[in-house]
Amino acid sequence: MASLISHRLPFSPEENALLYAASVLHHHGLGRVAPKTIQRLLADVFDEASPAPALPSPVPEALREVLNAYEIPGSGTPLASRLAGVLRLADAFDQGMEAQPIYGQDPGEIIEGLRDGVEAGLWPEAALNAMVESTRAQAIPPVEAWRVPVFPQAALRILNILRDPRAGAAEVAHAASLDPATAGLVMRLANSALFGPPAPISTLPAAITRLGFAATRKAILSAALSPVFRSPRLETAWPHSLEVADLAEQLAALSGATDPAEAYLAGLLHDVGRIALLPVPLYDWALLQRLERQGCPPVYAENLLLGTDHAAWGAQIAAGWRLPDPLVMALRHHHRPENASHPLVFLLYLAEFLSASEEDLPSIIRLEISLKGLGLAWADVADCRVSPVGCWLAAA
Numbered sequence: 001m002a003s004l005i006s007h008r009l010p011f012s013p014e015e016n017a018l019l020y021a022a023s024v025l026h027h028h029g030l031g032r033v034a035p036k037t038i039q040r041l042l043a044d045v046f047d048e049a050s051p052a053p054a055l056p057s058p059v060p061e062a063l064r065e066v067l068n069a070y071e072i073p074g075s076g077t078p079l080a081s082r083l084a085g086v087l088r089l090a091d092a093f094d095q096g097m098e099a100q101p102i103y104g105q106d107p108g109e110i111i112e113g114l115r116d117g118v119e120a121g122l123w124p125e126a127a128l129n130a131m132v133e134s135t136r137a138q139a140i141p142p143v144e145a146w147r148v149p150v151f152p153q154a155a156l157r158i159l160n161i162l163r164d165p166r167a168g169a170a171e172v173a174h175a176a177s178l179d180p181a182t183a184g185l186v187m188r189l190a191n192s193a194l195f196g197p198p199a200p201i202s203t204l205p206a207a208i209t210r211l212g213f214a215a216t217r218k219a220i221l222s223a224a225l226s227p228v229f230r231s232p233r234l235e236t237a238w239p240h241s242l243e244v245a246d247l248a249e250q251l252a253a254l255s256g257a258t259d260p261a262e263a264y265l266a267g268l269l270h271d272v273g274r275i276a277l278l279p280v281p282l283y284d285w286a287l288l289q290r291l292e293r294q295g296c297p298p299v300y301a302e303n304l305l306l307g308t309d310h311a312a313w314g315a316q317i318a319a320g321w322r323l324p325d326p327l328v329m330a331l332r333h334h335h336r337p338e339n340a341s342h343p344l345v346f347l348l349y350l351a352e353f354l355s356a357s358e359e360d361l362p363s364i365i366r367l368e369i370s371l372k373g374l375g376l377a378w379a380d381v382a383d384c385r386v387s388p389v390g391c392w393l394a395a396a
């Protein structure tokens with residue numbers, strides 16, 4: 001957030017670098033420690049993969065001044081005080097976002113609540129105005145521009161067949177045969193090292209017998225829905241969706257809260273709202289990417305820059321596809337389980353959490369809401385891992 005604010009203020013590159021380093025280090029309480037300690041910490045925090053910003057010299061002293069001014073509002077040089085004010089404002093916004101499960105405020109309401117801090121001398125008015133400008137929902141194109149793919153017809157027919165509780169091996173084989181890509185994936189999985197006695201299998205019924213009903217169903221659903229995610233900006237979303245689906249299915253079986261197949265489908269589609277990011281203008285896309293590179297979780301960045309997030313867009317897309325209401329709701333609230341009391345929502349939140357996707361700021365409150373909603377304890381789920389079939393599908 002600090003970098004988003006500074007983007008709109010007349011800071012020099014050196015001042016921006018100083019602010020960035022101070023943002024990364026400000027929780028360490030370094031305002032009064034020796035410059036050498038700061039130097040050592042800088043070396044620890046920044047490495048080759050994430051190089052330290054080009055800081056003004058002498059580095060530790062300039063940084064120490066900002067960190068000191070952060071701890072004591074109104075202290076330090078005018079520059080240190082200004083940068084510390086931005087940092088304090090960004091921090092206060094973060095705290096508002098973390099308290100969302102309790103107070104339910106959206107980013108606009110949180111910012112409104114921060115106006116008092118200008119009067120109190122905690123941060124400059126220019127910084128607050130820059131924050132308002134940064135969080136205006138102007139970058140998201142209208143729904144018509146999202147280029148939402150039609151829901152794959154093969155997937156629709158397959159879903160209908162698999163939803164029938166009387167479906168047996170013959171029906172599943174029929175579902176797999178409806179689409180060549182789906183049949184191909186089932187055959188490859190059956191002949192993979194995971195299931196493979198060396199004798200190769202060449203017919204679909206034999207492949208399904210070898211895989212069993214559950215693994216076949218997973219392969220069929222994933223093959224049928226993968227075309228939805230075919231886009232350069234979504235290349236990481238699909239393997240992640242397969243992992244979340246796999247975990248959601250396990251959690252459904254563990255809790256008995258809902259049908260594991262429904263949970264698997266919800267997991268596959270949970271981040272489909274990222275499609276709405278495809279037509280976002282290049283400038284805003286680059287800004288989102290920059291925030292993520294600096295450690296800002298994507299859901300947080302979407303809310304900041306676009307005023308909403310992929311969970312809300314996913315629900316819009318799923319509703320447009322006329323998918324069942326519980327699934328639409330699960331997509332809408334999968335990062336905000338406090339807003340809906342439905343097992344699918346809790347399953348998706350937990351599956352996201354267990355997949356270590358780091359899509360949003362971690363929240364103990366949301367974790368507890370989800371566990372409680374499913375009648376589970378952390379010890380029940382702590383060892384959940386993506387299954388070998390899930391790993392194979394994610395890598396396929």
Ligand SMILES: [Fe+2]
Pocket residue numbers: 240244270271352357359
């Ligand atoms: Fe996700």
Ligand SMILES: [Fe+2]
Pocket residue numbers: 270271310311334335352359
């Ligand atoms: Fe998500």
